[in-house]
């Protein structure tokens with residue numbers, strides 16, 4: 001399964017490369033329109049049903065004209081409402097329109113033809129082929145009127161490429177867009193299919209092969225991907241026979257005051273489940289009994305001073321740390337963060353470890369940059385509020401979610417996980433850095449994952465993976481996906497404490513196994 005996402009510009013380049021390689025543009029359009037028709041029949045057939053195609057002025061409309069012809073040839077009653085006169089169409093779209101032998105209705109008849117009639121066994125299916133990758137400005141005027149009619153009549157919509165009005169690049173709505181039951185796109189999906197609200201408006205997504213050879217992608221070098229296991233699976237190591245717990249990675253979680261100790265407990269437990277060899281919560285003496293009294297596999301260590309914390313990091317073979325969950329927004333947190341950045345090979349900074357630097361973000365970023373320059377792997381995991389505290393100008397400037405998170409990663413030098421229903425993971429654009437300009441959009445998190453403490457669990461999973469030596473971008477992307485997948489296995493009513501318990505099942509499905517390939521209990525160990 002492919003996981004690259006192409007921006008509209010990259011898709012245009014892929015298209016042009018295919019055409020330069022000898023595939024006619026009209027053949028691509030024919031394949032695109034046929035795919036749309038095929039999916040309409042699969043979703044709404046096999047009995048023919050009335051179809052109304054809304055055709056726009058460009059090639060998205062061209063796909064609509066092809067789909068109309070193919071459906072009509074199969075005996076489906078099809079009407080076309082074209083935004084512009086056929087004489088004004090050009091290129092492949094004009095060729096496609098010229099092959100249409102049925103009626104083209106004037107837009108004044110739109111309401112009449114869209115309304116279900118007594119002779120309709122079911123409401124007509126609308127093919128939305130107004131605008132696709134070429135959306136250039138907000139949808140208004142006649143196009144908006146047509147889409148509003150479809151919305152008011154609550155008709156089933158099949159969108160060509162994207163629901164018209166949704167930007168393929170960022171999933172934002174420009175002007176207006178109607179929710180589709182199904183979106184048929186071509187060759188590769190686009191970021192706007194996976195970022196909200198586009199993800200929500202597109203309905204079910206089908207990516208059709210229209211004959212573009214995958215080799216065209218090599219010179220394009222897409223850097224945005226949907227977050228799926230192939231992106232990071234190879235970096236998930238299986239525990240080896242000779243491993244001991246330190247070799248599998250010692251993760252330290254910073255424990256805060258007793259009132260908010262739950263957050264670090266969740267992170268510590270999740271770090272262990274994600275595969276860290278051992279996990280220690282470092283805390284002040286007043287929280288000791290809480291941390292020591294809960295999770296039997298998690299160790300506790302009292303570090304009365306920042307110096308003691310640093311000494312522990314340096315002497316206990318610490319592979320990674322998670323700082324921030326429930327730690328407190330104060331100078332002590334800043335002190336621990338500075339010391340951890342200065343001496344550890346890997347680090348997750350979450351929650352309070354980010355908010356504590358609201359007034360000194362530049363200072364935090366220069367420390368992170370110094371550490372990553374010597375090879376440290378650092379992941380920060382802000383939600384939108386924390387992001388706004390660290391990067392107020394980026395949060396305010398109205399750029400797309402992708403632009404914001406990219407700019408943030410470039411500025412701070414860490415891998416940035418911008419959490420939300422459509423979490424985005426971005427690596428800094430440092431030439432030569434392993435995460436160089438990479439970006440993944442996550443799509444597997446169920447809505448019920450938005451629950452208290454879920455972020456602490458995510459930080460712990462990322463820390464557990466970093467402790468095992470994973471690269472920062474891969475660890476961050478894997479953590480986000482595993483977290484979403486674990487929640488998917490849990491029914492409504494799940495709480496943050498339940499998530500880590502699902503990790504063994506999820507890891508079993510995506511990670512290399514550490515058993516010897518024999519029967520489940522190992523009866524066959526002697527080779528029989």
Ligand SMILES: NC(=O)C1=CN([C@@H]2O[C@H](COP(=O)(O)OP(=O)(O)OC[C@H]3O[C@@H](n4cnc5c(N)ncnc54)[C@H](OP(=O)(O)O)[C@@H]3O)[C@@H](O)[C@H]2O)[C@H](O)CC1
Pocket residue numbers: 011014015028029032056057058059060061062063130131132133134135136137138139140143160161162186187210212
């Ligand atoms: N490989 C593929 O993916 C293939 C995709 N195909 C389809 O082609 C479209 C992209 O076609 P393109 O012609 O580049 O763009 P659109 O059809 O989406 O839109 C361009 C026209 O729409 C006008 N426009 C743009 N925004 C608005 C608006 N808000 N209101 C009114 N008109 C608008 C634009 O006008 P300009 O004045 O800006 O020029 C254009 O006339 C892709 O999405 C696929 O569906 C191919 O068919 C096969 C290969």
Ligand SMILES: [K+]
Pocket residue numbers: 060128129130131132159160161162163164
């Ligand atoms: K469309």
